[in-house]
Amino acid sequence: MTTPDAQAPVAIPGFTHVYSGKVRDLYAPDGRDDQLLLVASDRISAFDFVLDPPIPDKGEVLTRLSLWWFDQLADLVPHHVVSTDVPDVVVGRAVLVRRLEMVPVECVARAHLTGGGLREYVADGTVSGLALPAGLRDGDRFAAPLFTPSTKAPMGEHDEPMTYEAVEAEVGPELAARLRDLTTRILARGNEIAGERGILIADTKVEFGLDVDGTVVLADEVLTPDSSRFWPADQWEPGHPQPSFDKEFVREWLLSAESGWDKASGEAPPPLPADVVERTRAKYVEAYERLTGQTF
Numbered sequence: 001m002t003t004p005d006a007q008a009p010v011a012i013p014g015f016t017h018v019y020s021g022k023v024r025d026l027y028a029p030d031g032r033d034d035q036l037l038l039v040a041s042d043r044i045s046a047f048d049f050v051l052d053p054p055i056p057d058k059g060e061v062l063t064r065l066s067l068w069w070f071d072q073l074a075d076l077v078p079h080h081v082v083s084t085d086v087p088d089v090v091v092g093r094a095v096l097v098r099r100l101e102m103v104p105v106e107c108v109a110r111a112h113l114t115g116g117g118l119r120e121y122v123a124d125g126t127v128s129g130l131a132l133p134a135g136l137r138d139g140d141r142f143a144a145p146l147f148t149p150s151t152k153a154p155m156g157e158h159d160e161p162m163t164y165e166a167v168e169a170e171v172g173p174e175l176a177a178r179l180r181d182l183t184t185r186i187l188a189r190g191n192e193i194a195g196e197r198g199i200l201i202a203d204t205k206v207e208f209g210l211d212v213d214g215t216v217v218l219a220d221e222v223l224t225p226d227s228s229r230f231w232p233a234d235q236w237e238p239g240h241p242q243p244s245f246d247k248e249f250v251r252e253w254l255l256s257a258e259s260g261w262d263k264a265s266g267e268a269p270p271p272l273p274a275d276v277v278e279r280t281r282a283k284y285v286e287a288y289e290r291l292t293g294q295t296f
């Protein structure tokens with residue numbers, strides 16, 4: 001007998017489940033092919049594992065944050081949201097969206113040097129093939145956000161960095177230039193706003209689609225802690241890895257002796273203790289409230 005999955009996608013009347021990522025689920029409305037229902041679960045991932053238990057309200061916090069950002073970005077780019085009038089079982093954590101032809105490139109922008117960008121810089125002195133000055137440290141800010149696209153790998157595999165020329169070859173030079181311009185502007189705008197509220201957005205991944213007349217539309221979720229690295233501005237100190245705004249307690253506990261987990265074992269991590277779950281929930285709510293100025 002197998003253990004029932006407490007975090008499996010729910011049945012939604014009038015919709016058919018079509019796909020699940022680590023933390024989100026996608027449904028199609030029965031009888032129409034021009035829309036999708038995007039559901040943010042309370043699942044959380046760390047070190048490439050989906051953890052147990054879920055973080056209460058995470059899906060709703062991230063959905064509301066993403067909706068708020070779409071509005072902040074509306075003068076830069078149209079977005080895919082049609083309605084938040086969704087079935088009761090997913091109310092608050094789902095949006096009905098326009099079904100688009102998705103652009104087959106992960107559009108990443110980096111405002112700070114860290115993660116995969118840092119690894120390339122240390123190896124080659126470049127980020128996404130662009131030569132950078134010597135002596136940059138983990139966490140340093142670039143003069144302007146860099147476009148560092150990657151391939152869309154199937155789930156379970158890792159996205160691979162793509163050069164800008166590879167994006168041009170994939171989608172054509174005109175669309176490639178539009179994706180670069182939009183992705184870097186979205187992060188620049190995000191940081192203008194977040195900076196005033198004590199949060200740095202080190203990098204972000206956005207997805208675009210094309211509507212029926214070829215207009216580039218911002219899809220998926222935008223500028224959430226799941227799609228971006230949020231750092232507390234008051235603790236920013238280049239030269240070492242920065243504390244993660246949302247998953248700091250999760251990662252710290254998993255790597256501590258207390259969890260009994262060995263990251264190198266390949267085994268699934270143990271269930272998170274209640275206080276780690278509660279403190280993590282509080283960080284998502286804090287990010288939402290600081291950014292939007294609204295009470296969750």
Ligand code: PZK
Pocket residue numbers: 019020021024025026036038039080097098099100101102209219220221
């Ligand atoms: C689409 N994803 C990723 C997101 C998942 C998977 N507006 C759209 N039109 C067509 N396709 C997509 C979107 C959007 N957004 C997004 N895959 C397809 C994804 C959430 C949950 F399981």
